[in-house]
Amino acid sequence: MKKCLICNSEIEKFIDFGQQPIANGFLLEEQFEKEYFFQMEVGFCPKCKMVQLLEQPDREQMFHENYAFFSSTSNYMKKHFKEFADSIIELQSLQKNSFVVEVGCNDGIMIQNFMQQGIGHLGVEPSKNVAQVAKDKGINVTTEFFDATLAENTIPKYGKADAIISANVMCHIPYMHSIFEGIEKLLKDDGVFVFEDPYAGDIIQKASFDQIYDEHTFLFSVLSVSYLANMHNLEVIDVQHQITHGGSMRYTLAHRGKKKISSNVAKQIQIEKDLGLDSLQAYQEFTNKVLIVKNDLMKLLNQLKKDGKKVVAYGATSKSTTVTNYFGITPEHISFICDTTPTKHNKFSPGAHIPVVPYENFRESDPDYVLLFAWNHAKEIMEKEEEYMRSNGVKWIMYVPNVATI
Ligand code: SAM
Numbered sequence: 001m002k003k004c005l006i007c008n009s010e011i012e013k014f015i016d017f018g019q020q021p022i023a024n025g026f027l028l029e030e031q032f033e034k035e036y037f038f039q040m041e042v043g044f045c046p047k048c049k050m051v052q053l054l055e056q057p058d059r060e061q062m063f064h065e066n067y068a069f070f071s072s073t074s075n076y077m078k079k080h081f082k083e084f085a086d087s088i089i090e091l092q093s094l095q096k097n098s099f100v101v102e103v104g105c106n107d108g109i110m111i112q113n114f115m116q117q118g119i120g121h122l123g124v125e126p127s128k129n130v131a132q133v134a135k136d137k138g139i140n141v142t143t144e145f146f147d148a149t150l151a152e153n154t155i156p157k158y159g160k161a162d163a164i165i166s167a168n169v170m171c172h173i174p175y176m177h178s179i180f181e182g183i184e185k186l187l188k189d190d191g192v193f194v195f196e197d198p199y200a201g202d203i204i205q206k207a208s209f210d211q212i213y214d215e216h217t218f219l220f221s222v223l224s225v226s227y228l229a230n231m232h233n234l235e236v237i238d239v240q241h242q243i244t245h246g247g248s249m250r251y252t253l254a255h256r257g258k259k260k261i262s263s264n265v266a267k268q269i270q271i272e273k274d275l276g277l278d279s280l281q282a283y284q285e286f287t288n289k290v291l292i293v294k295n296d297l298m299k300l301l302n303q304l305k306k307d308g309k310k311v312v313a314y315g316a317t318s319k320s321t322t323v324t325n326y327f328g329i330t331p332e333h334i335s336f337i338c339d340t341t342p343t344k345h346n347k348f349s350p351g352a353h354i355p356v357v358p359y360e361n362f363r364e365s366d367p368d369y370v371l372l373f374a375w376n377h378a379k380e381i382m383e384k385e386e387e388y389m390r391s392n393g394v395k396w397i398m399y400v401p402n403v404a405t406i
């Protein structure tokens, strides 16, 4: 029996994805033999309501000098993070002498907005290659993992923070108590800690199982984040749903008793109870839905293969690693995955070893069907490709929440 990383109770397992590789571990042929795999199982804690991986690779295996995910590949996300930054500047009335810390700033997509306004800032980003891109933009970055020790060491140098922000990072970190201890210390008395991550409510409702991969230790809900915050004298004072990454939640936390609590918090907790996020059953039903998607997508891909259709995939996302490896999708089903990220090019997808090629190969290859792995960017991508797809009779294959061709 595995123990909950948050409250140490026994976890109830509800899905097993089998052996999975590092989701962002795009590799060369000569690396196939030594590729790392781990058993990816997910469980629910009945006490604190946290959903979590039962096992996770060491952090250095995922976040390093060759980390393949660069945040700024999406124009939509640039706009989203500008709005996120502006909302923090307004909420905390930030001035040039204020201090903002971003945990996991990647290539600077969000923190650049504070730098541009001359606001005191520090980006914390352990993956050296993406951190270097942020540094080249003039952003102040330390290439370390954020934890309680880093937070303590930051105070003598910079003072305490008016705001600590983070996006799509908190859910990656198993040592959550060290993070929250650090936040509690580093945050000014009237400071806020604002973070967003893919939301368990959306994942359950849409059966978007591919949000589960090695990096995502936790699937947060307001219920579980409130429990965790409470263990560290913090409290959730606001929540705002976001459409990013297939549905995310932004949580605003403050020191307990220091700020007014928005009515959004109680409302969202009620929504979660109505959805059943406080009991195992909703997660078991999720597993049943995922098995239907698996069956339907493999039936479709096998039929297309039999019919001699050309199928390619769009977006070598980390999410696609779970889809290909759990469903058994191979280069026999999909000729290649096209992607705009140069570091992924001319490599193979983790585990399934499907070739990853530059975006330019996409139209040239004259496909019949395109499996949209980057479905969370569907609006941006479909707008870009609409004319080409329509005039050439090419169809998208979607698999969230159901398998469909459009
Ligand atoms: N915030 C960006 C965004 O939303 O696009 C990047 C998200 S990326 C999926 C996760 C980032 O978290 C990676 O750049 C990784 O290096 C970083 N990271 C992982 N553990 C961390 C930690 N303990 N402290 C700070 N950053 C961390």
Ligand code: TMP
Pocket (backbone or CB within 6 Å): 069, 073, 074, 075, 314, 315, 316, 317, 318, 319, 338, 339, 340, 341, 359, 374, 376, 377, 380, 381
């Ligand atoms: P994400 O789902 O983790 O944000 O990753 C998106 C991936 O999709 C990333 O590798 C970049 C790629 N991508 C494209 O190839 N074309 C696009 O238009 C967009 C928005 C993303």
